[in-house]
């Protein structure tokens with residue numbers, strides 16, 4: 001099996017590389033080696049290297065900066081996605097693409113289904129939703145996996161930000177009125193690999209953590225585990241606040257819990273994120289050591 005991975009240097013790309021079976025061929029390329037906004041380079045690559053599967057983890061992911069860099073976010077998340085859809089359709093390559101819970105406005109009170117009405121409330125979410133649409137239009141057999149609140153030992157994410165802030169601040173205010181599902185990026189990578197072997201129709205699927213929470217409660221779990229594992233010597237005081245009192249450039253949905261029922265029909269289990277959080281923190285600890293304050 002010959003697989004092309006885009007965005008190989010990103011958080012999910014890194015996790016995917018870690019678990020990729022050694023008996024398959026992986027061509028893992030970063031932005032400099034494979035720019036998804038450059039159609040002629042993509043076409044040339046597909047014609048020359050003939051991958052059987054492409055996993056697209058490349059994206060513009062800076063949610064707040066997207067409000068300022070709208071054109072760049074659109075170019076990567078919409079035009080880049082369209083390029084991959086056209087080329088994968090032309091060369092009959094199976095495309096796996098990743099999208100986000102931020103395609104929803106957060107007004108629902110029960111977990112979002114794949115068929116639910118989308119209404120993104122920030123530019124990042126709009127570009128990711130438009131990316132989904134251009135993919136389905138240009139390659140109906142593409143598989144799009146929406147996920148949420150990704151964390152891992154790699155890249156920038158909430159867990160690493162909290163651990164860093166714990167060493168810098170005595171008191172933190174954390175939003176406690178946004179509900180979502182943290183997802184260990186390694187579990188998502190494994191799920192994508194598992195789906196390679198399944199007969200699965202093109203379309204949208206949800207994959208995320210098994211238990212919803214808020215950013216405040218997520219932070220509490222991070223600090224409790226880091227303290228228990230001896231990574232932090234003490235933890236900052238954390239105060240729950242409302243989104244309206246936390247100034248960010250981009251608005252975020254208050255509720256973006258995803259239903260994973262559709263994928264569970266294929267035997268896929270949600271990410272046991274609380275268990276993986278402990279493992280992830282111990283991996284971060286082995287890289288960074290004890291964070292002294």
Ligand SMILES: NC(=O)c1ccc[n+]([C@@H]2O[C@H](COP(=O)([O-])OP(=O)(O)OC[C@H]3O[C@@H](n4cnc5c(N)ncnc54)[C@H](OP(=O)(O)O)[C@@H]3O)[C@@H](O)[C@H]2O)c1
Pocket residue numbers: 006007008009010011012013030031032034035036037056057058059060061076080098099100101128147148149150151155156
């Ligand atoms: N992180 C989350 O919480 C979250 C939540 C829901 C969904 N998602 C989705 O999950 C996917 C993976 O996210 P992630 O956390 O792994 O993101 P990430 O760490 O930001 O990785 C994205 C990668 O894409 C690369 N990239 C950007 N523009 C590119 C281009 N034109 N051509 C090729 N590569 C390009 C980036 O390279 P540079 O570093 O060089 O820019 C980066 O390595 C994305 O589709 C994201 O929208 C993420």
